Amino acid sequence: MIVAEQKPLEEIMRMIAPYENVLILGCGTCMTVCNAGGEREVSFLHNALRLAQAKSEDMTHSFTESTLKRQCDPEFLEQLPERTNDVDAVLSLGCGIGVQAVAERLTDLPVLPGVNTSFMGMTKETGIWDERCAACGECRLDDTAGICPITRCTKGILNGPCAGTKNGKCEANKEMDCAWVLIYKRLERLQQLEKIRRYYPLRNFRTIPRPKRITSNTGIEAGTSDG
Amino acid sequence: MYSSSNTEKRNYPANRSEKRPDHTLIPPCQAACPLHMDIREYVDLVAQGRVMEALQSIRSGNPFPSICAYVCTRPCEEACRRSQVDKPVAIRALKRFAVEFGGDRMVQAEAETMYPDKVAIVGSGPAGLACAYYLRLLGYPVTIFEAHTEVGGMLRVGIPQYRLPREVLDTEVRRLNQIGVEIRTNTRVVSLDLLFELNYKAIFITIGAHQSLRMGIDGEDSPGVIDGATFLREVNLGLKPSLGDSVAVVGGGNVAIDAARTAARLGVKRVYILYRRSRKEMPADPTEVEQALEEGIKIRYLITPASIVRKDGQLYLTCVKMKLGKPDTGGRRQPIPIRDSETVKKVASLIIATGQAPQTPRDFGVRIGRGSTIQVDPITLTTNRSGVFAGGDAVTGPATVTEALAAGRMAANRIDDYLQHRYPMPTKQERETLTSELRPETVEMIRKIGRIEPQVLPAETRTKDFKPIELGYGWEEAINEARRCLRCGMGAEILFQDKCATCLTCLRVCPYHVPYLDDSGAVKIPPDQCQACGICVAECPAKAIVLRNPREIRHITEELDHVYKSAAETKSKPFIVGFCCQYGLFGTGTLSSLWRGAKAGVWIVPVLCIAKVETEHLLRAFEMGAEGVFIAGCGEQCARENTTLQVTQRVEKVQKVLTAIGIEPERLKIFVPGTGDIDTAEELNEVFEQISGFYLESLIKQEAKD
Numbered sequence: 057m058i059v060a061e062q063k064p065l066e067e068i069m070r071m072i073a074p075y076e077n078v079l080i081l082g083c084g085t086c087m088t089v090c091n092a093g094g095e096r097e098v099s100f101l102h103n104a105l106r107l108a109q110a111k112s113e114d115m116t117h118s119f120t121e122s123t124l125k126r127q128c129d130p131e132f133l134e135q136l137p138e139r140t141n142d143v144d145a146v147l148s149l150g151c152g153i154g155v156q157a158v159a160e161r162l163t164d165l166p167v168l169p170g171v172n173t174s175f176m177g178m179t180k181e182t183g184i185w186d187e188r189c190a191a192c193g194e195c196r197l198d199d200t201a202g203i204c205p206i207t208r209c210t211k212g213i214l215n216g217p218c219a220g221t222k223n224g225k226c227e228a229n230k231e232m233d234c235a236w237v238l239i240y241k242r243l244e245r246l247q248q249l250e251k252i253r254r255y256y257p258l259r260n261f262r263t264i265p266r267p268k269r270i271t272s273n274t275g276i277e278a279g280t281s282d283g
Numbered sequence: 284m285y286s287s288s289n290t291e292k293r294n295y296p297a298n299r300s301e302k303r304p305d306h307t308l309i310p311p312c313q314a315a316c317p318l319h320m321d322i323r324e325y326v327d328l329v330a331q332g333r334v335m336e337a338l339q340s341i342r343s344g345n346p347f348p349s350i351c352a353y354v355c356t357r358p359c360e361e362a363c364r365r366s367q368v369d370k371p372v373a374i375r376a377l378k379r380f381a382v383e384f385g386g387d388r389m390v391q392a393e394a395e396t397m398y399p400d401k402v403a404i405v406g407s408g409p410a411g412l413a414c415a416y417y418l419r420l421l422g423y424p425v426t427i428f429e430a431h432t433e434v435g436g437m438l439r440v441g442i443p444q445y446r447l448p449r450e451v452l453d454t455e456v457r458r459l460n461q462i463g464v465e466i467r468t469n470t471r472v473v474s475l476d477l478l479f480e481l482n483y484k485a486i487f488i489t490i491g492a493h494q495s496l497r498m499g500i501d502g503e504d505s506p507g508v509i510d511g512a513t514f515l516r517e518v519n520l521g522l523k524p525s526l527g528d529s530v531a532v533v534g535g536g537n538v539a540i541d542a543a544r545t546a547a548r549l550g551v552k553r554v555y556i557l558y559r560r561s562r563k564e565m566p567a568d569p570t571e572v573e574q575a576l577e578e579g580i581k582i583r584y585l586i587t588p589a590s591i592v593r594k595d596g597q598l599y600l601t602c603v604k605m606k607l608g609k610p611d612t613g614g615r616r617q618p619i620p621i622r623d624s625e626t627v628k629k630v631a632s633l634i635i636a637t638g639q640a641p642q643t644p645r646d647f648g649v650r651i652g653r654g655s656t657i658q659v660d661p662i663t664l665t666t667n668r669s670g671v672f673a674g675g676d677a678v679t680g681p682a683t684v685t686e687a688l689a690a691g692r693m694a695a696n697r698i699d700d701y702l703q704h705r706y707p708m709p710t711k712q713e714r715e716t717l718t719s720e721l722r723p724e725t726v727e728m729i730r731k732i733g734r735i736e737p738q739v740l741p742a743e744t745r746t747k748d749f750k751p752i753e754l755g756y757g758w759e760e761a762i763n764e765a766r767r768c769l770r771c772g773m774g775a776e777i778l779f780q781d782k783c784a785t786c787l788t789c790l791r792v793c794p795y796h797v798p799y800l801d802d803s804g805a806v807k808i809p810p811d812q813c814q815a816c817g818i819c820v821a822e823c824p825a826k827a828i829v830l831r832n833p834r835e836i837r838h839i840t841e842e843l844d845h846v847y848k849s850a851a852e853t854k855s856k857p858f859i860v861g862f863c864c865q866y867g868l869f870g871t872g873t874l875s876s877l878w879r880g881a882k883a884g885v886w887i888v889p890v891l892c893i894a895k896v897e898t899e900h901l902l903r904a905f906e907m908g909a910e911g912v913f914i915a916g917c918g919e920q921c922a923r924e925n926t927t928l929q930v931t932q933r934v935e936k937v938q939k940v941l942t943a944i945g946i947e948p949e950r951l952k953i954f955v956p957g958t959g960d961i962d963t964a965e966e967l968n969e970v971f972e973q974i975s976g977f978y979l980e981s982l983i984k985q986e987a988k989d
């Protein structure tokens with residue numbers, strides 16, 4: 057899941073300052089799960105912004121709120137134009153993808169990001185999320201016993217551990233487990249310790265051209281197949 | 284400042300659910316009640332200290348609540364799921380508290396005649412009175428015919444005064460007079476044809492079951508032998524039958540117990556009950572049995588008299604011992620006499636209370652079925668004669684007062700259908716009834732709170748006269764007892780499945796481990812387990828969960844609006860808004876004066892548990908112009924151990940936003956009375972002072988700016 061956190065209120069207030077009518081647009085998928093931009097956060101932000109206005113006695117803004125099931129799919133965005141008739145800007149509480157998808161759909165409206173998209177991760181416990189994947193495009197989790205050195209090692213090294221590991225903890229953060237020690241222990245448990253001897257050459261960052269695209273259909277065009 | 288146009292645009296679930304039907308499940312207590320009273324509702328209202336409203340709720344479901352408050356056999360308490368946690372809620376005692384504290388005696392009834400069709404009711408027992416009450420409210424002229432000199436049937440001649448004070452019955456009868464029910468006492472109806480000739484369009488036969496069954500043993504007609512119903516009737520009508528110094532009562536039902544306890548109150552020194560089965564099979568109310576034992580009444584089990592001989596003014600009972608055999612069709616084990624086990628017992632008199640049956644005059648021309656009861660259609664309550672209905676003990680055989688009231692009410696509706704030429708439509712059950720038991724992991728998390736038994740006069744005092752023996756609750760006892768209700772079937776539901784992101788927040792925050800993931804990976808909140816604490820409702824990031832009780836969803840938002848309007852009207856500035864648990868100090872306890880406006884500028888939004896206060900509510904209170912906001916829980920009395928955890932997190936979240944906006948975060952406070960060393964009232968005053976300080980400061984700053 058994509059994890060994000062809501063931007064500080066001050067920053068949001070600065071962003072919306074030039075616009076009179078602002079639509080606060082939530083996202084009902086990842087942003088709901090990570091408490092950054094679901095319907096509750098939308099209405100909380102709405103309340104907070106109104107309170108800020110009341111406090112500053114500057115009542116120039118008016119807000120509306122709406123939450124889509126997912127901002128990153130065009131079908132869900134179809135109702136957007138009618139909801140943005142009298143709107144001067146959209147404050148999207150979707151992740152970076154959502155903001156761009158909305159911006160693509162609403163060609164003439166400024167779309168502002170309400171959250172800082174942080175990482176792809178998992179829930180540790182209620183309200184706490186940990187990063188787990190860097191989307192490097194070259195998954196090696198089979199060799200590293202299901203523990204990703206790119207995200208979980210501070211240095212992201214592929215041939216660890218480095219000399220900075222001490223009592224299983226990382227030199228950069230004494231609270232944090234050394235990913236490579238975790239990998240070693242788990243490989244031992246799985247009786248695959250030979251994998252730790254493997255040497256990975258330097259990562260070739262040139263193999264990751266951006267933006268990436270994945271095409272899962274087979275390329276057969278409509279009307280060309282039989283029947 | 285706060286503008287109403289903004290609220291209209293707001294997408295509160297409250298607005299969306301305006302037309303939402305009641306999704307609550309029928310709780311076991313309501314399902315068990317013959318009158319289907321909304322027990323959950325009135326118990327909750329008592330818990331909130333809203334006793335008048337509780338009485339209103341009670342009155343809407345029960346024609347004579349004060350009678351039930353004394354004599355109901357409490358099937359609801361038997362069904363109460365609280366007994367799976369500790370002990371059932373003392374529902375009858377709470378009802379009595381509500382009718383007495385709420386002033387049921389003062390309630391005036393009104394009725395208007397809408398139809399010309401006269402209805403005759405034969406018998407003035409609970410079924411007859413209830414039927415008269417409801418028919419009168421429907422607008423029919425009603426006449427009750429009573430053979431005895433006094434109205435009430437078994438309520439008057441069967442139930443001893445120590446269980447039902449006669450003033451209570453008189454009040455209800457007076458109320459019937461008040462709404463224009465004609466009551467003719469000393470009028471035995473011998474022929475229904477005569478009633479039809481007198482232009483009655485429908486007749487309701489409710490003559491009860493006053494005829495005692497005979498045991499069929501030798502010497503049953505000897506002087507000194509009396510049947511239970513006759514004995515109770517004589518005592519209740521003011522006679523004092525002389526029983527001698529010892530009396531044996533045969534039987535194990537409520538009449539036997541009543542007869543024995545009445546005999547004890549008449550001064551009989553030795554009272555025995557002879558019952559042919561064991562205590563487990565006794566049909567009498569266990570509490571009554573217990574009380575009889577306390578009063579010095581001896582109960583002999585597995586024994587029955589086989590013959591009676593009278594000699595020298597004494598009765599010699601030849602008794603046979605019994606053993607228990609196989610269960611009969613009713614599930615009770617059958618007593619079997621043990622051979623050669625006869626013993627002789629000497630008593631001054633014998634009361635036979637082994638059962639009663641109705642005695643219907645043959646001239647009524649209605650079909651009689653098993654046990655001399657009148658046969659009726661179970662849905663229409665009609666007999667074989669057109670226009671003639673029957674109900675109560677006369678149809679069911681001896682049953683409870685509440686069942687008779689229910690039969691009376693049903694008869695009123697069916698007679699109304701008949702007179703209006705409507706097809707009788709039994710009320711359809713639209714909501715689901717909750718039947719399942721609580722899961723052990725849920726039970727474990729429910730705080731155990733002991734049942735407060737209503738006080739009873741000590742045995743020595745109470746056997747001296749016929750004064751009512753059970754004492755009513757005081758305010759505090761009633762509130763605390765009512766708070767024990769688990770509010771079964773009112774819990775949360777995922778109303779907007781399409782919005783649910785399956786984030787599992789509900790599953791993680793539920794203190795009772797109720798929500799679960801089903802096999803398809805969807806979150807389910809089983810309504811039979813949910814304890815309606817509201818924590819998941821306030822925490823759900825998708826706002827997909829609501830409480831089943833539609834009133835409760837709107838509650839806080841509406842109350843807040845109300846406060847805003849009131850504050851605006853009184854123009855009191857500065858003002859402070861407090862979200863206070865209605866169940867705690869602020870609702871019913873020492874600080875409830877605040878709620879009534881004891882402190883100028885402090886407005887209380889009563890909440891049913893602070894767990895239901897959402898972050899948006901807090902922000903909104905500030906937006907309305909509150910100088911300070913506080914949340915006060917009920918503290919130690921809370922149904923849960925850790926309610927404040929989530930609420931404190933919400934408070935911190937709001938405080939962060941307040942800081943960003945430039946409002947001192949200290950203006951928002953949470954109190955949990957009873958947890959700190961300081962007195963809550965004092966603590967509160969300090970906060971009020973601090974907030975006034977902030978207010979003054981802001982005024983000075985404002986002036987300096989100007």
